[in-house]
Amino acid sequence: MSIALQVTDLSKTFPVGKKLFGGARGSVKAVHPMTLSVETGETLGIVGESGCGKSTLARMLVGLLPPTTGTIEIEGAALDTADPAAFGKRIQYVFQDPISSLNPRKTIRQIMEAPLRLLHGMDRAAREERIREIFDSVNLRADFLDRYPHEFSGGQAQRIGIARALAAQARILILDEPVSALDVSVQAQVLNLLADLKREFGLTYLFISHDLAVVEAVSDRIAVLYFGSVVEEGRAEEIFAHPRHPYTKLLADSAPVVGRPLRDPETGQAELPNPLDPPPGCAFAKRCPYATEKCRATAPVLEQIGPDQRVACFHPLPAR
Structure with missing residues (x-):
């Protein structure tokens, strides 16, 4: 096709703010x-x-x-x-x-x-x-x-x-x-x-x-965005049935489903990072239960992980 x-x-x-003598502050x-x-x-x-x-x-x-x-x-x-x-x-x-x-x-x-x-x-x-x-x-x-x-x-x-x-x-x-x-x-x-x-x-x-x-x-396909980046992409049925990125799983688990009890809300670092001071590594690291020092230091790139699924994660969830 x-x-x-x-x-x-x-x-x-986007430029943010203005300096006294012109130009953007950040x-x-x-x-x-x-x-x-x-x-x-x-x-x-x-x-x-x-x-x-x-x-x-x-x-x-x-x-x-x-x-x-x-x-x-x-x-x-x-x-x-x-x-x-x-x-x-x-x-x-x-x-x-x-x-x-x-x-x-x-x-x-x-x-x-x-x-x-x-x-x-x-x-x-x-x-x-x-x-x-x-x-x-x-x-x-x-x-x-x-x-x-x-x-x-x-x-x-x-x-x-x-x-x-x-x-x-x-x-x-x-x-x-x-x-x-x-x-x-x-x-x-x-x-x-x-x-x-x-x-x-x-x-x-x-x-x-x-x-x-x-x-x-x-x-037919879904792209999952987090903090301005695609963190997972693939066929719709695979993305929600078998999410490989922890953020995708969080989104799927947060969606209300009849007959399934509601999840407890996130606590602690549940907000998006500060866009004026982005973290050096993976933007999702502070919310991720699987994050390691590598995640906090280096940003992962989107890589092929299956026949038609890509994920930006150093520790993708196992396929079910």
């Missing part, structure tokens, strides 16, 4: 250099705690943030990361908060027409035909087009957000917590819709979420 998206050594560093590495690939038609789930770099990665992939280092390739063609417009036709973003992501001063028709006019130069008749086709695909009525965003429920607004992403005719969608702001019953409807659209249009998804049950259900 062909590669839809390839990122190589992609990283993001910097924060939000995303450490990472290399990932997503096959055409695949769903890659990206999971991790708040602050691990998930949304920063997503914003770099769609051109909202310029990367500090690295390259982004879509279907083998490198994108000009200095030109955000280069991303629009190739990759699109579905935001977490559906209503606030829509311009409250514009009608849905105006919102939908923007990518068709600016990216594809369609005339009015072609735009109208394309919008009606997309609205039919996401199960929305045509009379919604002349309303404003505040007139819709969260589920309807998220369908509009998905339709806007599809309007640009991109084949890769970044789904950043697309159902976390919705009621549980509506979440299921939106997830089923995304599955149908993926089959209908041959889409490729990057699905970012903190809800492990949702990610496991929709993803």
Whole structure:
């Protein structure tokens, strides 16, 4: 199968504070250099705690943030990361908060027409035909087009957000917590819709979420992020059935499961390290029961540990 998206050594560093005579006081590495690939038609789930770099990665992939280092390739063609417009036709973003992501001063028709006019130069008749086709695909009525965003429920607004992403005719969608702001019953409807659209249009998804049950259900592969780095990657069924990194096991064990007693909360060093003063070795060492002096002194790199599983750990958990 062909590669839809390839990122190589992609990283993001933010300057922090200002000195009296100019320049930054320091910097924060939000995303450490990472290399990932997503096959055409695949769903890659990206999971991790708040602050691990998930949304920063997503914003770099769609051109909202310029990367500090690295390259982004879509279907083998490198994108000009200095030109955000280069991303629009190739990759699109579905935001977490559906209503606030829509311009409250514009009608849905105006919102939908923007990518068709600016990216594809369609005339009015072609735009109208394309919008009606997309609205039919996401199960929305045509009379919604002349309303404003505040007139819709969260589920309807998220369908509009998905339709806007599809309007640009991109084949890769970044789904950043697309159902976390919705009621549980509506979440299921939106997830089923995304599955149908993926089959209908041959889409490729990057699905970012903190809800492990949702990610496991929709993803083909999963990348686990911690403190800006990928610590484990592999097939979804293997990642949660047989986690090899202690952090992945912590995430899996923390997810509530019917019939299983809740775990006691972590104590002590349960927070992410200070980004202004990162530890010299493995960022997870202070929380890891298997950490050794080697872990605290040297950062592990992502290495192949199975047929389709990679882990960044000096003491990976045994395969079950």
